[in-house]
Amino acid sequence: MEVSQELLLPLPKTDLHCHLDGSLRIETMLELAEEQKVNLPANDPDSLRALVVKNQDNCKSLEEYLKAFEITLMLLQTREALTRVAYELLEDCAKENVWYIEVRFSPILHTKKGLKLIHIMDAVIEGLARGEKDFGVKWGIIISGIREISPDISVRLAELCVAYKNRGVVGFDLAGSEEAHPAKEHLKAFYTIINNNINCTVHAGESFGPESIHQALHYLRTHRLGHAVRLKENGDLLNYVNDHRIPLEICLSSNVHTHAVPDYEHHPLRFYYDYGLRVTINTDNRLVSDTTVTKELYLASKHLNFTLDEIKNLLIFGFKSTFLPYHHKVKMLNAALKKMAEISETKTEDRL
């Protein structure tokens, strides 16, 4: 029996894979367009939604899915806009009891109107810090390098990551087209990251096979894997990931929308969980995939038969897999376990 969204809503959650430029509100986009005098390809909520919200039918590939970002990025070229969307993202998290979010973005994509990388970082940090103060949601930033831009830009972004370590940034990521741009091209950037004792994650095994995951693990020495839906194709690598407790950042809706999997029922999440892998549930893009962590958990229950107890385990995996320092992580995990126990007790009392 599926677990209702109502039951899932109060549970404490994390969102470890969430792109800032894929997680704006439609209303905010329209207001920003008016303020900035930007001509969007649509000017009312429904038509704009039809262009930027992707689903299995209106989107046939990752490349098509990424088209939505060309529109959102038109609006994210000012400090004010970056601060606002970062702030609103934390408000959206608070509404569904996401206690901790790792927000990722690639500062280089926000330089089209002349903003400097440090101004972009400071604007996002300001929005997140204000959001934490007002809504109580904790956060960390992951800076993304982009495979198809250039390895030199990735090195610059890695250096930015080093400069902002302990100032809001908790990790580095590599996103973009896997097949044409192998991870090992970005080795130098990841060397800078690892050499400075910074966490990293890599989008791998989403649109390309296990060899991409192999490179992420053994060349870039990633600490987590984004998506990894194709990890199941290589049992040896799967066992390595399992034995080393390398967390997978699973984003069900996004994987269906980009056709990384044919449908929810065929997503490997159920197999990974049963096999023992450390799987976490995340949104990827709250706007583009029209989702929340609560909705993703509900879909896991509906299509892959996750029980409430299993969902709680997924949430615990999330708290265990954050890029927070160990002592902060343990504190937050214990608070989450306590909250989950309280919620269960309430339910038992209700039944009595």
Ligand SMILES: [Zn+2]
């Ligand atoms: Zn992603």
